[in-house]
Amino acid sequence: MGSGDLTGSGGPGRGRPVGSKVALVTGAGSGIGRAVALELAEAGWSLVLAGRRADALAGxxxxxxxxxxxVRTDVTRPEEVDGLFAAVRDHFGRLDLLFNNAGTFGPAVPVEELAYEDWRTVVDTNLTGAFLCAQAAFRLMRAQRPQGGRIINNGSVSAHVPRPHSxxxxxxxxxxxxLTKSLSLDGRRYSIACxxxxVGNAxxxxxxxMSAGILQADGQVRAEPVMDAADVARTVRHMASLPLEANVxxxxxxxxxxPYIGRG
Incomplete structure (x- = not known):
């Protein structure tokens, strides 16, 4: 665990500048997680950065x-997730936003060749890890005063249509x-929005x-256009900036x- 400069001293909330909101970003060491963290920092949020690589988080x-x-965290381990949220509570006193971003693709192999261990790694990271973090955030947001907060889950266009071998x-x-729909429903009474x-091809x-060439549904391998991860971050910033009475x-x-619209 590490920390940067702290504001104030003594008791919960000592690391949060007056008036700032607190955001936790998982998978914050690179990619979309890093882009979102930088965007939120620019908007004045106090940040908690979680991920498995301490050096990347420091960067x-x-x-x-x-x-x-x-806070170096493996989201697949309940005890490490508990430690992460304890650090948030002890350092900042509250949590206003969780960006549930940690994830992995896993190997791109035919279904009949996918090893059980690889299946479990993807499920444990992408789904169980997201659940554990959302559950811990829910508990903290429900108990804190003022009550409530926001959870933004990083899905994918693959939440709608698959790629081959995925x-x-x-x-x-x-x-x-x-998970998003259930959290959104269950969070209503506690002012927790989800x-x-x-995201497609950040x-x-x-x-x-993607840009080197990837298998398509018709069996061909073709390069695909990509976009800047900063464009994703700006959208997350907008979603996070809404009052809790409104939700994207x-x-x-x-x-x-x-090749998403009309894929296949």
Missing amino acids: TARLAGGSALT IAYTATKHAMTG GQID ATEMTER QFATVMATAM
Whole structure:
């Protein structure tokens, strides 16, 4: 666990500048997570950055101005998620936004060749990890005063249509939609809003193969257009900026010319 510069001293909330809201970003060490963290920092949010690589989190914190709290976390481990949210509570006293972003593609292999261990890795990271973080956020947001907060889940266009050889990833992203809807419903009475952003071909380390050439539904391999991850981050910033009386339930942000509309 590490932290940047702290504001104030003593007791919960000591690390939060007066008037600022607190956002937790998982998978914050690179890609969309880093882009969203930087966008929220620019908007004046206090940040908690979570991920498995401490050095990558430190890099994001430096880019965000150095004042973020960084907590090395494997979201598949309940005890580490509990430790993460305890750090949020102890350091800031509350949580206003969870961007549930940590995820993995898994190997792109035919369904009959997918190893059980690889299936479990994708499900544990993308679905169970998202649930554990959402559950912990829900508990904190329900108990805090003022009550409430917002959860934004990172879905995918694969929450709507699959790519070839993506059964584990696609299954988890379909499940993410159910998680989003259930959290949105159950959170109403506690002023907890939950929405989902479905992303298509943001340029990150995870999507480098898109521009190099990727298997299409017709069996051909073709390069696909990508977009800047900053465009995703600006959409998350908008979703996060709404009052809790308003919610973007689902948003899709994608490279305009990617083969999604009409895929197959």
